[in-house]
Amino acid sequence: VSGPAIILVEPQLGENIGTSARAMLNCGLDDLRLVQPRDGWPNAKALSAASGADRVVETARVFDSLGAAIADLTRVYATTARPRDMDKSVVAPREAAAQLRAFESRGERVGVLFGPERRGLSNDDITLADAVIEVPLNPAYRSLNLAQAVLIVAYEWIMAAPPPLQPRGGYAPTPTTKAELLGLFDHLEAELDACGFLFPPDKRPSMVRNLRNMLGRGNLSEQEVRTLRGVISGLANLGRTRRADKE
Amino acid sequence: VSGPAIILVEPQLGENIGTSARAMLNCGLDDLRLVQPRDGWPNAKALSAASGADRVVETARVFDSLGAAIADLTRVYATTARPRDMDKSVVAPREAAAQLRAFESRGERVGVLFGPERRGLSNDDITLADAVIEVPLNPAYRSLNLAQAVLIVAYEWIMAAPPPLQPRGGYAPTPTTKAELLGLFDHLEAELDACGFLFPPDKRPSMVRNLRNMLGRGNLSEQEVRTLRGVISGLANLGRTRRADKE
Numbered sequence: 325v326s327g328p329a330i331i332l333v334e335p336q337l338g339e340n341i342g343t344s345a346r347a348m349l350n351c352g353l354d355d356l357r358l359v360q361p362r363d364g365w366p367n368a369k370a371l372s373a374a375s376g377a378d379r380v381v382e383t384a385r386v387f388d389s390l391g392a393a394i395a396d397l398t399r400v401y402a403t404t405a406r407p408r409d410m411d412k413s414v415v416a417p418r419e420a421a422a423q424l425r426a427f428e429s430r431g432e433r434v435g436v437l438f439g440p441e442r443r444g445l446s447n448d449d450i451t452l453a454d455a456v457i458e459v460p461l462n463p464a465y466r467s468l469n470l471a472q473a474v475l476i477v478a479y480e481w482i483m484a485a486p487p488p489l490q491p492r493g494g495y496a497p498t499p500t501t502k503a504e505l506l507g508l509f510d511h512l513e514a515e516l517d518a519c520g521f522l523f524p525p526d527k528r529p530s531m532v533r534n535l536r537n538m539l540g541r542g543n544l545s546e547q548e549v550r551t552l553r554g555v556i557s558g559l560a561n562l563g564r565t566r567r568a569d570k571e
Numbered sequence: 572v573s574g575p576a577i578i579l580v581e582p583q584l585g586e587n588i589g590t591s592a593r594a595m596l597n598c599g600l601d602d603l604r605l606v607q608p609r610d611g612w613p614n615a616k617a618l619s620a621a622s623g624a625d626r627v628v629e630t631a632r633v634f635d636s637l638g639a640a641i642a643d644l645t646r647v648y649a650t651t652a653r654p655r656d657m658d659k660s661v662v663a664p665r666e667a668a669a670q671l672r673a674f675e676s677r678g679e680r681v682g683v684l685f686g687p688e689r690r691g692l693s694n695d696d697i698t699l700a701d702a703v704i705e706v707p708l709n710p711a712y713r714s715l716n717l718a719q720a721v722l723i724v725a726y727e728w729i730m731a732a733p734p735p736l737q738p739r740g741g742y743a744p745t746p747t748t749k750a751e752l753l754g755l756f757d758h759l760e761a762e763l764d765a766c767g768f769l770f771p772p773d774k775r776p777s778m779v780r781n782l783r784n785m786l787g788r789g790n791l792s793e794q795e796v797r798t799l800r801g802v803i804s805g806l807a808n809l810g811r812t813r814r815a816d817k818e
Contacts, residue, residue, distance in 0.1 A: 343716065343719075346714075346716065346719075347719060349709060349712045350708045350709055350712055350713070350714075350715060350719075351708060351709060352708075352709040375714075376712060376714055377712065418730070460729070460730070461597045461598060461599075461729065462596060462597055462598060462599040462729065465596045465597055465623060465624065466597070467593075467597075467622075467623055468597055469590065469593065471719070472590075472593075472594060472597075472718070472719065472722050475719050475722060475723070476722070476726060479723055479726075482707070482708065482709065483665070483707070512802075515806055515809065516802065516805060516806070518809055519805040519806060519808060519809035519812075520805070521801060521802060521805035521806075531798075534795070534798060535798070535802070538789060538791070538795050538798070538799075539789075541789045541790070542785060542786075542788050542789035543788070544785065548781070548785050551778075551781060551782070551785070552785070554768065555759075555763065555768065555782070556806060558763055558766045558767070558768030558810075559762055559763070559766055559768070559803065559806035559807050559809075559810055560806050560809050560810050560813070561766055561809070561810030561811070561813045561814050
């Protein structure tokens, strides 16, 4: 497999799934993932709209949650049509393609998220991403069809030559998978619920998003995620118990 | 008027005319011309597929011949999916956009031709063009939907002089002072000493360095440092409560 996974979150129309598959294959991509497609799966309309890109539709994988869909990836970008007030770096598709190629050349597995036709990705979805892709279109008419958004991202991917120089030196960890990162989030949030930190309840969602954005921004390595989980356990006094159990 | 005219030669499906209009307006183009649309004109399906780009469809002009459609233009490029054996210069969409912008800046009126869905432009049509645009896609699957071909050409046009991203969003925190960051380190390390996490003593210096590197990398804001200190206090109090319960 090479090139980013294309992850459609709660896509509504089968036709758009099919034409997205077609846009992917046009640009040499074939890892299509669907999170809770509205009309179920398989979808005859998706297959007929794929016209020639059937294989991409047939091998698409369906997931119950965005977390499951990105579990094996180490770097995920989220597409948005309208500006969001989030602590994420915002890049155009061309820049995104160059960055994702650089990550892939270091052995990372990358992916791009696309939201439902009507409302786009939720802020909670975007929180799980490392950066946001915004297409610098006509400010007076930004509404892109789903497959056309997929096409622009995929087209920039195929047009981007692999980076001439391998990035080296500096900070180059073994990147963590999204599954490990989500495990860290769950662990932290469970303990923060236990100690009453995530209070009052109506503030909880935004507090959780802020913590996830903060932890996600650090580009943590596998080892660091393990260390942070140890820190959480240690502070919550589970660490000593576990050490005692081991001895 | 600015930007190339988009000329659809004998388009077959109204839906494709509508989605092409949408792709044009996404990229700031509005001069749509149709040569002998198969299903006549006006076309209700074109209008409904335009969703928001109605004006482009409503002001589209219909012509009996390609010659009439391009009569007022001085420079015309033809798109093809498959290579043609013609004495024409062949360029990719990015190069074409740069060239067409250069012509326009000298006062020329430019346009791009797109053929019918099933068979593309005829050789006679291409003969009327000054150059050929070929999209360098996956050689194993080059068949682009009409509106997606229009999108790529129009997208490269707008990207050749993109509207500026509105200055907002992105990650631009109030940066924390080093004193605050060191206060966070001291707080965390004191609590980790208290719960026995930084053990054994000969490992302590490298564990502390790893934690400090990790926290320093995230480029934390003042607010985030305060949040993290709250997290540490919350978890540490939880730990003390649990220890007290056990005793």
